[in-house]
Amino acid sequence: MKTLTALLAVTAVLATLSIVEASNDPQSDICEQLSSCATCLSKSYCAWCVNKSKCTKSSCGNDNVIYPKRVKALMSGPQFCPKIVRPEKELAFESGKKQILSVKITQIYIYMAFTTWKCRISLDGEEMDVNAVLLSDEVYCDAVVLSNKSDKAEAEGSVTVLWEQNKPLDGSVLFKVCRCDLDPSCVACKE
Numbered sequence: 001m002k003t004l005t006a007l008l009a010v011t012a013v014l015a016t017l018s019i020v021e022a023s024n025d026p027q028s029d030i031c032e033q034l035s036s037c038a039t040c041l042s043k044s045y046c047a048w049c050v051n052k053s054k055c056t057k058s059s060c061g062n063d064n065v066i067y068p069k070r071v072k073a074l075m076s077g078p079q080f081c082p083k084i085v086r087p088e089k090e091l092a093f094e095s096g097k098k099q100i101l102s103v104k105i106t107q108i109y110i111y112m113a114f115t116t117w118k119c120r121i122s123l124d125g126e127e128m129d130v131n132a133v134l135l136s137d138e139v140y141c142d143a144v145v146l147s148n149k150s151d152k153a154e155a156e157g158s159v160t161v162l163w164e165q166n167k168p169l170d171g172s173v174l175f176k177v178c179r180c181d182l183d184p185s186c187v188a189c190k191e
């Protein structure tokens with residue numbers, strides 16, 4: 001048992017040392033510019049600090065750390081990244097109607113559950129943040145009117161999820177908003 005404990009301690013120290021930052025290191029600058037966990041971990045010299053929601057080549061301190069796949073650690077690889085789960089079918093909404101968007105998520109750490117949640121909704125080049133609630137493994141965005149103001153039958157949009165007000169999860173959910181007066185055959189217009 002003591003050997004296993006010592007081996008785990010040495011592995012943790014080596015994993016931390018493998019991403020120690022050297023001053024004026026261009027790799028360090030690259031890590032700091034990456035804003036998604038999976039993209040961060042695609043670089044073999046970067047690690048993701050979960051609570052800080054940032055990519056770094058230096059130590060994360062007293063934070064949960066996700067290491068690149070090559071590092072032998074408890075959490076290594078993008079499968080541990082907090083992220084949005086893509087829905088099985090395309091979402092479509094009727095323009096001008098109030099909607100509650102829900103987004104399935106995975107790899108949420110316990111302390112994240114007790115923070116403020118928001119949804120960032122982008123539609124036709126406009127962006128708005130709305131409050132949200134986490135229930136189990138789904139985030140429910142406050143009701144919002146989605147309007148297709150274009151002269152096209154469909155407008156494309158997306159929703160991303162933010163925890164602790166401004167820390168985005170990886171991924172987004174795409175949706176479309178249909179103008180039923182221009183295309184009554186849109187799936188949202190038939191419901």
